[in-house]
Amino acid sequence: MWFNSFGFWLFFVLMITVYARLQHRGQNLWLLAGSYFFYGCFDWRFLSLILFCTLLNFWTGLRIADATEGRERRRWLALSLVLSLLLLGVFKYLGFFTHEAARVLSWMGIDGSPWIIELALPAGISFFTFHALSYTIDIYRKHTQVCRSFVDYALFISFFPQLVAGPIGRSTQLLPQMENPRPKCDAVRFREGLYLVLSGLFLKVVIADNMAWLASHIFSALPETLGGLEVLLGIYAFAFQIYGDFAGYSAIACGTALWMGFELMTNFRRPYFATDPRDFWQRWHISLSTWLRDYLYIPLGGNRGGAWATNRNLWVTMVLGGLWHGAAWTFVIWGAIHGLWLVCHRLLVGDQKRREGRSSSAVSFLKWIVTFHLVCLTWLAFRADSLDQALALLGRLGTGWTLTDFAQTSLSLMIFFVGPWMLFEAWLEHRRDDVAVTKIAWPLRAVFYAYLVLMLLFFPPPVPAEFIYFRF
Amino acid sequence: MKILAHPETKVVLALLALLGLLELGTRALETRLSKDVAHLRSVPAAAARFQSAPKETLRVLILGNSLSRCGLDRAVLAAGLKEKLGREVVIEALTPDGSRVEEWLYGYRRYFDQNQAQPDVILLGTARLHLTDNPPAVDKLAAFYVSRPDLSGYLKDYARDVESASLALTARTSMLFAHRARVQPLVFYNLVPGYTETVQGINAQRAKSAAAHMKGASAPPLTCAAFDRLLSTAQASGTKVIVVTIPLPDEYVIPEEVAKTAQAHQTPIVLFGQQLRLPDTAFPDAYHLSETGASDFTRQLLEPLVPLLSTFR
Numbered sequence: 001m002w003f004n005s006f007g008f009w010l011f012f013v014l015m016i017t018v019y020a021r022l023q024h025r026g027q028n029l030w031l032l033a034g035s036y037f038f039y040g041c042f043d044w045r046f047l048s049l050i051l052f053c054t055l056l057n058f059w060t061g062l063r064i065a066d067a068t069e070g071r072e073r074r075r076w077l078a079l080s081l082v083l084s085l086l087l088l089g090v091f092k093y094l095g096f097f098t099h100e101a102a103r104v105l106s107w108m109g110i111d112g113s114p115w116i117i118e119l120a121l122p123a124g125i126s127f128f129t130f131h132a133l134s135y136t137i138d139i140y141r142k143h144t145q146v147c148r149s150f151v152d153y154a155l156f157i158s159f160f161p162q163l164v165a166g167p168i169g170r171s172t173q174l175l176p177q178m179e180n181p182r183p184k185c186d187a188v189r190f191r192e193g194l195y196l197v198l199s200g201l202f203l204k205v206v207i208a209d210n211m212a213w214l215a216s217h218i219f220s221a222l223p224e225t226l227g228g229l230e231v232l233l234g235i236y237a238f239a240f241q242i243y244g245d246f247a248g249y250s251a252i253a254c255g256t257a258l259w260m261g262f263e264l265m266t267n268f269r270r271p272y273f274a275t276d277p278r279d280f281w282q283r284w285h286i287s288l289s290t291w292l293r294d295y296l297y298i299p300l301g302g303n304r305g306g307a308w309a310t311n312r313n314l315w316v317t318m319v320l321g322g323l324w325h326g327a328a329w330t331f332v333i334w335g336a337i338h339g340l341w342l343v344c345h346r347l348l349v350g351d352q353k354r355r356e357g358r359s360s361s362a363v364s365f366l367k368w369i370v371t372f373h374l375v376c377l378t379w380l381a382f383r384a385d386s387l388d389q390a391l392a393l394l395g396r397l398g399t400g401w402t403l404t405d406f407a408q409t410s411l412s413l414m415i416f417f418v419g420p421w422m423l424f425e426a427w428l429e430h431r432r433d434d435v436a437v438t439k440i441a442w443p444l445r446a447v448f449y450a451y452l453v454l455m456l457l458f459f460p461p462p463v464p465a466e467f468i469y470f471r472f
Numbered sequence: 473m474k475i476l477a478h479p480e481t482k483v484v485l486a487l488l489a490l491l492g493l494l495e496l497g498t499r500a501l502e503t504r505l506s507k508d509v510a511h512l513r514s515v516p517a518a519a520a521r522f523q524s525a526p527k528e529t530l531r532v533l534i535l536g537n538s539l540s541r542c543g544l545d546r547a548v549l550a551a552g553l554k555e556k557l558g559r560e561v562v563i564e565a566l567t568p569d570g571s572r573v574e575e576w577l578y579g580y581r582r583y584f585d586q587n588q589a590q591p592d593v594i595l596l597g598t599a600r601l602h603l604t605d606n607p608p609a610v611d612k613l614a615a616f617y618v619s620r621p622d623l624s625g626y627l628k629d630y631a632r633d634v635e636s637a638s639l640a641l642t643a644r645t646s647m648l649f650a651h652r653a654r655v656q657p658l659v660f661y662n663l664v665p666g667y668t669e670t671v672q673g674i675n676a677q678r679a680k681s682a683a684a685h686m687k688g689a690s691a692p693p694l695t696c697a698a699f700d701r702l703l704s705t706a707q708a709s710g711t712k713v714i715v716v717t718i719p720l721p722d723e724y725v726i727p728e729e730v731a732k733t734a735q736a737h738q739t740p741i742v743l744f745g746q747q748l749r750l751p752d753t754a755f756p757d758a759y760h761l762s763e764t765g766a767s768d769f770t771r772q773l774l775e776p777l778v779p780l781l782s783t784f785r
Contacts, residue, residue, distance in 0.1 A: 005635055006634065006635055006638030006639065006642070007633075007634040007635050007638070010634060010638065187478050187480060190480055191479070191480045194480060194483075194484075213674065217674050217677070220677065220681065221677060404666070405665075405666030405667075405669040405670050405673070406666065406670045406673065407666075408664070408665045408666035408670075409664055409665070409666045409667050409670040410670075412663075412664040412665065412666075412667070413660075413664065416664075442479035442480070442482050442483050443486070445479075445483050446482070446483045446486040446487060449483060449487055450486070450487060450490050453487060453490075453491070457648070457649070457652050458652055458655040458656060459655070459656050460652070460653075460656075
């Protein structure tokens, strides 16, 4: 049940209609039932998996909270971490590791094919596992109160707007919203929710899906048949596809949640306007980067052990962050490149930014151009089917810079679909306000929404594509 | 009235008003925007001509797509039949672009059969795979072809999930929605340089990889449920159906399933796909017959057609 489907909106109308008529306890039960139905629509077999993950972490959370000794608390936390990560490992990474093991065995002359185990990947497993882990770790750290209501906790794990593709909720921020009565959908919430939902649908249906077929062409063609300009434009197309796809999903999740009185974490803040890698990660998939910072980078030692240890921790965090996205070497390499880039940036710039204050416009522009292109180049590793393909496409960038039919089409479609949206984001960036649209005069807002709606109506993609992040 | 004071209510109302205006505009101008829609909107008048035709007149309906529209010369056909059969002939056509048996079935039922405007003969123009079942574009079919009495059965047959049913019902309700797919090609094919070539290139590449993917895998069996239903509908009102294979630049063979279904309904198939050799110049766009090619073909078609029709009164 995709957010850009009729089915989802029929489901949502039913959910919110009943929800608005219930009291707090009834609302939670209703949302929980709806969330399980929503998840079951992807694959009902995996309902048992999410239920197991919920029961495990609810129970270990209680045990951690009730334990008086530090050792006992650590034991329960370890149980939660090991079993949750085992679950994630089995369903997401077992196939990859057994495949790699078989390759090594084959290289040693041993037929390794019986080792390969392929399991279906449950939708959003990385999201709800991280969701659950943040809770037990926060209980252990005494950052959050233990939740003694199973319904509230189960809803925290399975809340349908964010269940399968985030934003990754934090127990400190989201659990209290489950436990206490939420505000009703007033004029402000409705206004912001409408903006988030419409802009999210536009990002997904108009930008991401219309860029998807251009990007797919580059990544499915033989590299030697492509010119440099075609490859570059294909990479741009993928950069906007993945941004539109994921930011669109997050915006719709935040908007629908807001209409029900929940406030989810902002997940994207105009990432392609970043001027350095650190800035990029403060704008891209914010819920994941802050999760990795709080639950991986800091436990690894953070910046407490000197420059070398800090850089090592940063790099390891990014490599594991890459692996979180998928079980393939391309994701690991993508994470490693970002880690290396962050380390280099840290070594070269250090805290210079803080000392010098704001750069001049020309320098900022140059930094923006460089950052955007380096981010795009890392997408090449992320999207490629293999490292060989990524290298082959990278090699093609230096050849054949002619304006072919495909290049002309890609460029025109990017200007048509992405151009206006990037101008709009530049305006948001200038205003430094994520929801600046909700503060302009209503006729102007109506004109802006009319543009979004008409583009949604008249320019759907030739082939609708599923949300990419469902696979993570 | 308090709710109207909220700016967002005004925003939503403005959006709804805009969509309402566009809906009205689309309904008013749709026949000028698309030749295909103009053709579909003219079909009730064609059905009315069948109704008002004198009893002894031979009423012939050409059911097909652009292959039949370009491939059958109606003037030659009418004159030839009149001369050989000694009867007045009225020929009408339901030949929308890109249509197949599903559109023909529901279109025939809606515009002719359920309006008591059945022809005496249906000439069903087809190429190789137009009569076999194929998942249709549910919204297009619901908006332009399916009649109100057929709607529930149609949804049951072709729109079994929530998504397809919603798509079909929205297209049925809103002409703006039903026509939405016409805008993108109109804009891009005309304004984006290299778009046509790019789309063709990507489609060719996709077809190639799909073929490679399918290699070795068994293709799903061909079925003819819609064709079977079309023949049953026609025969229930005493209408004779003759399947005519329209020539293409390359020879083709009608699938066995189509032949079997036709045979089960004692429906003759006039085969030209294999037998008629026309020069390449008869196909200026490498697919449709030229005017001269159509006249030649229609003259040749009269030969097998007349004996089939002479027994029919």
